[in-house]
Amino acid sequence: MNYKQLGKQFIGGQWLDGKSSNLLTNINPYNDEVINTYQLANLTDISDAYEAASTAKEEWDKVNPYKKRDILERAVTYIEAHEEDITTAIMEELGGTRLKAAFEIGLVKNIIKEAATYPLRMEGKILPSIEDGKENRLYRIPAGVVGVISPFNFPFFLSMKSVAPALGAGNGVVLKPHEDSPITGGALIGKIFEEAGIPKGLLNVVVADIKEIGDAFVTHPIPRIISFTGSTKVGSYIGQVAVKNFKKPLLELGGNSAFIIMDDADVDYAVEAATFSRFTHQGQICMSANRILVQKTIYKEFIEKYAQKVSSLKVGDPRDPETIIGPVINHRQAEALERLINRGxxxxxxxxxxxxxxxxxxxxxxxxxxxxxxxxxxxxLFGPVISVIPFETEEDAIRIANDTRFGLSGAIHTSNLERGVEMAKKVHTGMIHVNDITINDEPIVAFGGENQSGLGRMNGEWSLDEFTTLKWISVNYGQRTFPY
Structure with missing residues (x-):
């Protein structure tokens, strides 16, 4: 597979140039090499993609659930056969290291394997009725068509995290990747499912400029769900537009995760975990540790060891297996980090x-x-920058951890595990991990944030719930008696 050749829109099962007059030049963020060029999609392309997904969904409805499972499993097989090509794409399009690529590909394979079980889990219920001779049936059915908007940081996984479960639950999908990751977040996924054998048009990928298409991806009448992963500011806007147009928003947004280190923690282990939690993929992960909170009695010891560890991280070409920190995705991100550092x-x-x-x-x-x-x-701090905050007591740590509008992930390090769990219950976040890293995502465990970190829960049974709806069909075996 030559990933550089995936410079087309994928609409209705065809690889096409977009109808816009505008071009997108896709570059390597490390060395500015041009990877490929896209003729962007316009409003007509967006509509064509949604129409194709809606039509193909009717065909998908007729496919035997076991065959659907087999198709999704073939997607995993295709990824495994082209893992080195995909690794190269992640390194060259995203500036991701080889370690990051392996991590992301592993997450992708696991989420598809979980989604492959969904066709066999579309269970309903038969419930009793208050009326004699009547039966209530609840059918779990696909929502219809899902619009997916994905980010640039872990685009292969964060696109697939919605695309695969949506397909597994029986929906059609239109995916719009970020302009900085049109291949790994978009075209690559179209290619994988094309090779796996989904009906033509069931999955569509459109690469477009938001300045040209405006809100059309969200407001189009066909999609019933809009799944967005990205910043809180943009997610808030998309959520409002979706609800205004009677579509369900599913939002995975920003984070400000606290990594709490109590004075009874294993400091050396905490240093290792805090380093991984912040600097993996240059800190461009929504779950990354944003603040390290250290109890004052071990504060000096921690920062000395932490500085030594962080200073050892190799910065440079992401294709070098020794590199830990490659480039951030674009100049805008680098400039924003510089401003925040100076302000701090x-x-x-x-x-x-x-x-x-x-x-x-x-x-x-x-x-x-x-x-x-x-x-x-x-x-x-969406980059390789970290804040370290000293605290006195357990109560101080919880108060500081909760002093944020976000609530995505977190970690607590202590030798007293049950103390850690009790503290974790008091931190207002969707996920938090005792004696572990802040970056955790497992295919069968509920994933999502509180406060301004998002709406909804993903993975396992929760994704199945998010991408389906329940339909009540009642059957009256007799005749009802009416009062008039």
């Missing part, structure tokens, strides 16, 4: 390590003695 220092944070920023290459920065109200502690 102006507000009193101390740079224990202050890495250089050159283009998209952002070296690690550790800001210590951060106060909870500082911008670097309140905003999502």
């Amino acid at each position: 220092i102006e507000q009193g944070a101390v740079p224990l390590i202050q890495g250089k920023i050159a283009g998209r290459m952002v070296e690690p920065t550790i800001l210590i003695d951060v106060e909870p109200q500082m911008d670097v502690a309140q905003e999502e």
Whole structure:
């Protein structure tokens, strides 16, 4: 598979140029090499894609559930056969390291394997009725057509996290990847399911400029669900537009995860876990540790060991197997990080390590003695930058952890596991992990955020619920008596 040749729209089972007059040049964020060029989709293409998905969904309805399962399983087989090509695509389009690529591909295979069970889990119920001679049936049916909007950071997985379950639950899908990841977040997924044998048009991929299509991807009359992964600001807008148009929004948004280290924790282990939690894929993960909270009695020991560990991380070409930190995805992200670092220092944070920023290459920065109200502690740091905050008591740690508008993930390190669990219950977040990293996603465990980190739950039975609806059909075996 030559992934660079996937520079087309995938609409109605055909690989086509978009009808827009505008082009998108897809570049390697590490060296600026042009990967390919897209003729972008316009409003007509968006409509054609949704129409194709709606039509193909009727054909998908007739496919035996066991055959649907087999098709989804073939998608995994195709990925395994082309794993090195996909790894290269992740390194070259996203600036992801080989380690990141392996991590992401593993997540993708697991979510498809889970989605492959959905056709056999479309169970209904027969319920009693208050009326004599009557039976109530509940049928689980597909929602219809799902619109998926995916981000640039883990696009292969975060696209697939909605696409595969939506297909497995019987829906048609139109996927719009981020403009910085049109292959790994879009065309690659179209190719995988084309090779797996889904009906033509069931999955469509459109690469478009939001300035040209506006809200049309969300407001189009066909999709019943809009699944969006990305920033809280954009997600809030998309959610409002979706609800206004009577579509269900499914939102996975930003995070400001706290990594809490109590004074009875294994400090060396906490250093390792905190490093992975922040610097994996340059910190461009919504679950990344954004704030490290350290009890004052071990604060000095932790920051010394943490600085030593972080200083050892190799920054550079993501294709080098030794590289841990590659480029951030675009100049806009690098500039935003630079502004936040400078603002943090102006507000009193101390740079224990202050890495250089050159283009998209952002070296690690550790800001210590951060106060909870500082911008670097309140905003999502989507890059290799971390804030370290000292605290006195367990109550202080919980209060500081909850001092955020977000609520996605978190971690607590302590030798007293039940104490950790009780603390975890008090942190207002959708997910939190004791003696582990903040970056966790498992195919059968509920995933989602609280507060401004999102709406809905994904994975396992929860994705099946999100992408289906229940239809009540009652059967009267007799005749009802009417009052008039």
